[in-house]
Amino acid sequence: MSILEQIIARKRDEVAERKFTATPTELREQPLYEARRRSMAYAIELPGSTGLIAEFKRRSPSKGAFVHELATPGLVVKAYDEYGAAGISVLTDGPFFGGSLQDLADTRALVEAPLLRKDFIIDRYQLTEARAWGADVVLLIAAVLSPQQVQELAAEARELGLEVLLELHRESELGHICHDVTMVGVNNRNLADFSVDLDHSVRLAQGIPAGKIKVAESGIQTPEDVRYLRERGFEAFLIGERFMKDPDPAGAFAAFAGALKKETL
């Protein structure tokens, strides 16, 4: 079984269990369910936006635990917000990434930026959950969903007031793009061997229809990488490891964003 298949198998069990712990009706009674939503698409397109979507993650299947495996969002996400992230991504998967929905809600309480719930969404229940725990955007991964599932989940997300970032890995997934998807991400990380290739984004981006915001995901290490991708049509850049592997993620983000702003002046 590939790592993605393992994650999804586990996720199915987890979702089935969660439905018993909190029914959709109970989720709708959580205070954050009615909170105001922010648009990440809008934040990305604001003139002068860094386009950076900075990620809080404790560990990953490819890299193991980061320095701050035990960190709380408080140590990291305020700097993401303060130094100009257009959005913040919070890993909420527990078994493989060490995250939780509590991390999402904690982040919501600390920052103004739009928040992405980064998880493996396979069921509409998880969309209700995303809203109840403070997300503005959800990730849908084409590799684990049929085009019809993407369409249904994206429509449901929109009805819940959530934006959708659709993640692609391969050209054959371009057909998953649909009306209710506002942002399309290309993952530079090959899921079979975890190798990273920025030009993978560049090649695939050519097939993304105009009108969708193009997001480059994974393996971005330097402000130069961002500039390279920006010149090739990307407006947003999802970056996690670069900051989370640093002993000082907040400082690393501040320096990165500062260097980027200087370049664009």
Ligand SMILES: O=P(O)(O)OC[C@@H](O)[C@@H](O)c1c[nH]c2ccccc12
């Ligand atoms: O840490 P990186 O290489 O900067 O990558 C961030 C993000 O793209 C990566 O965490 C990611 C992209 N798609 C995902 C899907 C699920 C979990 C994680 C991810």
